[in-house]
Amino acid sequence: MTDWDKYLKVGIGHAGELMFLCIKFESMDYKSAKFKPVDKMGDLINHDYKLLLVMSRFGLSLGFGDKTVEQVCRENGVDVPTFLAVANFIHEGNNLLEGNLSQLSVSDLMGYLKQAHGYFLDFCLPAIRQKLAEALGTSIHGEIAFLILRFFDEYVAEVRRHMEYEDTNVFTYVSNLLEGKPLGNYTISIFARRHNQIELKLVELKNIILKYYPERGNNNLLNAALFDIFSCEEDLASHCKVEDFLFVPVVRLLEKQKGVV
Numbered sequence: 422m423t424d425w426d427k428y429l430k431v432g433i434g435h436a437g438e439l440m441f442l443c444i445k446f447e448s449m450d451y452k453s454a455k456f457k458p459v460d461k462m463g464d465l466i467n468h469d470y471k472l473l474l475v476m477s478r479f480g481l482s483l484g485f486g487d488k489t490v491e492q493v494c495r496e497n498g499v500d501v502p503t504f505l506a507v508a509n510f511i512h513e514g515n516n517l518l519e520g521n522l523s524q525l526s527v528s529d530l531m532g533y534l535k536q537a538h539g540y541f542l543d544f545c546l547p548a549i550r551q552k553l554a555e556a557l558g559t560s561i562h563g564e565i566a567f568l569i570l571r572f573f574d575e576y577v578a579e580v581r582r583h584m585e586y587e588d589t590n591v592f593t594y595v596s597n598l599l600e601g602k603p604l605g606n607y608t609i610s611i612f613a614r615r616h617n618q619i620e621l622k623l624v625e626l627k628n629i630i631l632k633y634y635p636e637r638g639n640n641n642l643l644n645a646a647l648f649d650i651f652s653c654e655e656d657l658a659s660h661c662k663v664e665d666f667l668f669v670p671v672v673r674l675l676e677k678q679k680g681v682v
């Protein structure tokens with residue numbers, strides 16, 4: 422077995438320690454927030470194009486003209502504080518959340534996370550695989566290309582298990598909590614303790630290609646696949662952060678309100 426083969430088999434520890442969340446519980450004010458309800462939706466997207474993904478995961482489509490965030494959200498039945506909490510959180514890229522968590526909509530936040538799962542599993546990762554296969558298809562290093570694709574497929578299977586656990590267990594628990602149905606022994610703390618980062622193996626795949634793939638000639642196809650992997654890695658990391666630092670605290674608050682914990 423070569424060093425490279427061994428490298429492929431290296432597992433990633435997912436014991437990511439959760440950082441403490443700094444939350445201010447006063448009121449939902451937007452004084453220090455980057456984006457506010459009165460901002461134009463177009464300005465928001467021009468300022469940070471990643472928020473296009475946030476919009477579509479909240480079910481908001483393009484064609485909003487000069488409407489403000491508040492107008493676009495209200496017209497589409499999307500909770501304004503929840504949309505802005507996610508948009509500001511993703512834009513700032515940190516764990517500081519200001520505002521009253523009780524003003525966020527648990528069901529809208531959960532809907533956003535579910536849509537993100539669909540995006541990763543049904544669109545983003547299959548598109549990367551297709552690009553990667555196309556880029557490696559012309560390779561004279563058939564065995565390496567095969568191993569890279571196998572590594573990628575194993576990674577996608579891992580992401581699928583992670584997201585299916587959330588869809589089946591966590592979101593079902595939270596839906597039951599919202600509807601006042603019997604809950605069993607589950608609490609959101611069980612999820613928070615076992616929740617791990619899923620982008621790390623993608624970092625490893627990217628590094629394998631960068632460091633060990635013996636490329637020749639035109640790199641455009643492989644570079645395009647790498648760009649997508651970089652972007653997907655960033656998107657997956659912020660998805661996990663939204664779950665850890667927005668969703669979990671909001672559900673904990675709901676559990677307190679319902680007298681579960």
Ligand SMILES: [Fe+2]
Nearest residue numbers: 534584587664
């Ligand atoms: Fe998730």
Ligand SMILES: [Fe+2]
Nearest residue numbers: 587616661664
């Ligand atoms: Fe997750």
